[in-house]
Amino acid sequence: MKLLKLVPDNTNIKFLRWRGPFYVISLLLMAASLGLVFTKGLNLGVDFIGGQMIRVTFTQSAEAPVAPLRSEIEALGYGEPIIQRYGKPNEISIRMKLPEGADHDSGLSDKMARTITADIKAKHADARVDGVDSVSGKVSGELWHSAVLSLGLAALAVAAYIWLRFEWQFGVGALFSLVHDVTLTLGMFAVTQIEFDLTIVAALLTLIGYSLNDTIVVYDRIRENLKKYRKMPMPELLDLSVNETLHRTLATSLSMLITLTALLLLGPGVIFGFTAAITLGIFVGTYSSIYMAAPILIWLKVTSKSFVPTESALDKQERLAREGA
Amino acid sequence: MLEFSRLKAIWLWVITLVAAAAAIPSITATMGLALPAGIYAPKVNLGLDLAGGSHILLEADPSQVRQQRIEGMDESVRNKLKQANPDIRISDISNRDGALTFLVEDPSKVDAVREAILPLTNGAGLTGARDWTINVIDGNRFVLTPTPEGIDLAVAQAMETAVEVVRKRIDALGTREPTIIRSGPNRIVVQVPGLQDPQALKNLLGQTAKLEFKLVDTTALQSDIQRGVAPPGSEIVPYAAGKDGAPVGSIAVKRLGGIRGDQLTNAQVTNNQQTNEPQVAITFNTEGGARFAKLTTQNVNKPFAIILDGKVLSAPNINEPILGGSAVISGNFTTQAASNLAISLRSGALPVDLKVVEERTVGPDLGADSIRKGMIAMAVGTLALVAFILAVYGRFGMYACIALVFNVLMILGIMALIGTTLTLPGIAGFVLTIGAAVDANVLINERIREERHRGRRVFQAVEMGYKEASRAIFDANITNVIAAVSMAAFGTGPVRGFAIVLLIGIATSVFTAVTMTRMWVAQWLRKARPTEIAL
Numbered sequence: 001m002k003l004l005k006l007v008p009d010n011t012n013i014k015f016l017r018w019r020g021p022f023y024v025i026s027l028l029l030m031a032a033s034l035g036l037v038f039t040k041g042l043n044l045g046v047d048f049i050g051g052q053m054i055r056v057t058f059t060q061s062a063e064a065p066v067a068p069l070r071s072e073i074e075a076l077g078y079g080e081p082i083i084q085r086y087g088k089p090n091e092i093s094i095r096m097k098l099p100e101g102a103d104h105d106s107g108l109s110d111k112m113a114r115t116i117t118a119d120i121k122a123k124h125a126d127a128r129v130d131g132v133d134s135v136s137g138k139v140s141g142e143l144w145h146s147a148v149l150s151l152g153l154a155a156l157a158v159a160a161y162i163w164l165r166f167e168w169q170f171g172v173g174a175l176f177s178l179v180h181d182v183t184l185t186l187g188m189f190a191v192t193q194i195e196f197d198l199t200i201v202a203a204l205l206t207l208i209g210y211s212l213n214d215t216i217v218v219y220d221r222i223r224e225n226l227k228k229y230r231k232m233p234m235p236e237l238l239d240l241s242v243n244e245t246l247h248r249t250l251a252t253s254l255s256m257l258i259t260l261t262a263l264l265l266l267g268p269g270v271i272f273g274f275t276a277a278i279t280l281g282i283f284v285g286t287y288s289s290i291y292m293a294a295p296i297l298i299w300l301k302v303t304s305k306s307f308v309p310t311e312s313a314l315d316k317q318e319r320l321a322r323e324g325a
Numbered sequence: 326m327l328e329f330s331r332l333k334a335i336w337l338w339v340i341t342l343v344a345a346a347a348a349i350p351s352i353t354a355t356m357g358l359a360l361p362a363g364i365y366a367p368k369v370n371l372g373l374d375l376a377g378g379s380h381i382l383l384e385a386d387p388s389q390v391r392q393q394r395i396e397g398m399d400e401s402v403r404n405k406l407k408q409a410n411p412d413i414r415i416s417d418i419s420n421r422d423g424a425l426t427f428l429v430e431d432p433s434k435v436d437a438v439r440e441a442i443l444p445l446t447n448g449a450g451l452t453g454a455r456d457w458t459i460n461v462i463d464g465n466r467f468v469l470t471p472t473p474e475g476i477d478l479a480v481a482q483a484m485e486t487a488v489e490v491v492r493k494r495i496d497a498l499g500t501r502e503p504t505i506i507r508s509g510p511n512r513i514v515v516q517v518p519g520l521q522d523p524q525a526l527k528n529l530l531g532q533t534a535k536l537e538f539k540l541v542d543t544t545a546l547q548s549d550i551q552r553g554v555a556p557p558g559s560e561i562v563p564y565a566a567g568k569d570g571a572p573v574g575s576i577a578v579k580r581l582g583g584i585r586g587d588q589l590t591n592a593q594v595t596n597n598q599q600t601n602e603p604q605v606a607i608t609f610n611t612e613g614g615a616r617f618a619k620l621t622t623q624n625v626n627k628p629f630a631i632i633l634d635g636k637v638l639s640a641p642n643i644n645e646p647i648l649g650g651s652a653v654i655s656g657n658f659t660t661q662a663a664s665n666l667a668i669s670l671r672s673g674a675l676p677v678d679l680k681v682v683e684e685r686t687v688g689p690d691l692g693a694d695s696i697r698k699g700m701i702a703m704a705v706g707t708l709a710l711v712a713f714i715l716a717v718y719g720r721f722g723m724y725a726c727i728a729l730v731f732n733v734l735m736i737l738g739i740m741a742l743i744g745t746t747l748t749l750p751g752i753a754g755f756v757l758t759i760g761a762a763v764d765a766n767v768l769i770n771e772r773i774r775e776e777r778h779r780g781r782r783v784f785q786a787v788e789m790g791y792k793e794a795s796r797a798i799f800d801a802n803i804t805n806v807i808a809a810v811s812m813a814a815f816g817t818g819p820v821r822g823f824a825i826v827l828l829i830g831i832a833t834s835v836f837t838a839v840t841m842t843r844m845w846v847a848q849w850l851r852k853a854r855p856t857e858i859a860l
Contacts, residue, residue: 130687147817216797
């Protein structure tokens with residue numbers, strides 16, 4: 001049986017030739033993403049800003065009647081609703097600010113949920129209420145805090161581990177490509193205004209894990225080649241390493257994309273945002289392992305000497321002190 | 326690397342099969358098949374987002390516990406001083422602003438007072454820390470402040486009791502399989518699968534059910550009550566709202582000399598035979614009955630107020646001493662409210678008020694729909710993945726796929742064994758784990774292919790492939806473990822559910838994708854002795 005080859009043997013694409021331009025583009029994209037996150041903002045869900053979210057599916061309609069719903073709910077006097085589709089066109093989420101004083105009397109938010117769902121059911125016979133979430137401002141603040149904390153700590157702990165296993169330059173490189181991935185993904189959420197909730201944080205953490213996985217595979221090969229080809233110039237060595245792992249990179253990324261595509265197209269709408277974030281992360285993560293994590297090693301002056309096995313601990317300390325200075 | 330003793334092989338199979346077999350009850354359950362009764366059948370719990378149900382997060386206010394302690398101290402100090410030395414006169418007692426303060430009128434008695442109240446301030450805990458600090462300012466003003474340790478201990482005790490009370494109340498509703506756990510220092514999570522309308526539950530938990538009987542201060546002027554001014558030694562308590570929700574005024578009651586209605590043996594809904602309105606009949610225990618008898622004997626022909634959670638239900642006249650140890654509470658109840666009150670009184674009062682700070686309800690349709698779609702997506706995704714892997718890696722891909730099937734079964738099995746809950750993000754974590762497992766095999770197979778290209782013989786190439794690839798697999802998985810642990814430790818709800826599946830998945834995928842495939846490949850190599858492999 002003839003097996004499928006994703007890339008021909010001995011492929012030698014000069015990936016690193018374009019490292020300069022790609023770095024410029026990536027830095028610009030990161031700046032743009034940060035700008036967007038701060039100006040346009042993320043569409044934070046009730047998990048993070050508090051409030052009430054009602055999920056409704058219109059079982060008999062191809063598309064949810066968003067515009068009429070908006071005016072109907074506004075007429076109830078609880079303020080302006082944020083109505084958004086998620087997953088299929090007939091599935092929507094309605095987000096409301098909690099009514100004044102609801103922090104002291106949860107009866108008020110109950111009453112609001114009841115009024116709104118009763119009104120929707122009365123006016124739309126096929127409406128099915130799939131869930132109601134009420135999160136008070138206090139809890140949402142803590143959720144946001146714990147999400148940011150878990151993200152930040154995960155990134156730092158992982159970078160520390162890589163420093164331990166490789167060299168400090170690799171740790172910096174991995175951390176930088178990680179920041180790159182998360183920033184671009186956040187930028188994407190700011191552009192698309194897909195709702196940013198707790199499950200998206202899980203997706204971001206997964207993205208970190210995947211992107212690192214990819215970075216480590218490339219780094220592992222670089223480490224190996226540095227020991228093997230002492231005289232090879234860094235750019236050439238990096239190109240060699242990326243090319244040697246190219247078939248693997250493609251095979252793994254495609255495997256992930258196959259399962260994720262199935263989830264995106266056939267899976268439940270509730271995890272659409274989640275799956276979309278990870279799918280995007282696969283592309284960004286693969287790109288960053290090649291164009292962010294690898295070239296930074298050149299600029300941070302990694303050489304084959306970094307992995308000379310005979311180097312004594314004392315020499316290493318001295319060298320590190322020199323390089324650090 | 327390719328040596329597997331018979332014993333080791335048997336062990337590996339035993340682990341794999343046991344963990345995989347534990348998944349069977351969960352799978353048959355989703356397919357609607359019944360297993361024979363009597364056998365041990367652990368199942369993966371489905372999270373509320375999958376199964377539908379209600380999630381309620383309740384929070385107690387620690388400052389309320391603090392105030393309660395200060396008020397309790399107020400009473401203790403007065404009693405203690407009365408007991409110790411009736412000559413000591415204290416005045417200007419205040420329990421506001423987070424501390425108990427009072428003046429000892431005769432400054433020469435300050436030391437005696439200190440000695441008398443010192444035993445009251447000792448911590449009950451094992452740490453030996455004091456519950457209160459005593460300061461004397463301006464020579465004769467005592468300031469008693471509860472220490473943070475004392476407050477923490479009191480909050481912890483109150484929450485422990487609260488969890489018990491909540492459990493009793495929910496059990497009384499007859500809801501099935503509720504999960505009630507403490508979360509953090511002052512919160513309780515209540516999860517009830519299948520419950521669609523949590524209103525009844527919240528009504529029940531929102532009621533503190535602190536029942537008090539206090540004497541009405543008949544000297545208070547109606548005009549003073551309306552202005553909110555109580556005579557010395559009395560306080561103003563509002564009436565509970567009527568059935569129509571309209572407020573119905575207030576009444577002045579004496580602060581001291583009442584009793585608490587917490588010493589009950591039973592509380593039941595009965596019907597008033599004259600008005601046919603629902604009411605709650607309570608039965609005191611011996612001590613409570615004696616106190617109630619004393620109160621009613623000493624105050625015949627005076628009105629007393631029945632107060633529930635700071636609202637007056639009724640203020641009947643005591644026509645004769647009530648000695649039988651039982652009483653009836655009426656107060657414009659609906660049948661539902663009366664039944665709630667009976668349940669709450671039976672389960673005891675909550676030591677603190679609980680407030681709903683987070684609430685999530687998932688309809689059963691969404692849950693069922695999500696599971697079905699998730700299953701279909703996983704089946705399609707897995708089939709497509711298997712086809713892809715087979716096309717790229719042939720026989721080695723086949724081993725990878727078999728390992729993948731065992732991997733999925735083992736994750737489910739271990740989740741069932743340790744009783745984890747599967748949530749929607751958990752399913753996504755599942756898919757990711759599959760990705761990581763595939764990546765491990767991809768790395769190995771790529772390496773074997775490379776080693777072959779460098780001219781190594783089959784056996785050596787396979788051996789080198791596993792060895793060289795293991796390094797990257799190890800590093801990659803450790804980083805994922807680090808990320809997952811930080812998620813499990815600092816994340817909440819869905820993030821944590823995802824992390825736990827990820828952690829289990831990393832362990833099983835390294836086991837199946839590296840160890841098990843290596844054993845299968847080794848066995849095949851030994852048997853077939855191929856000189857050429859398709860890769």
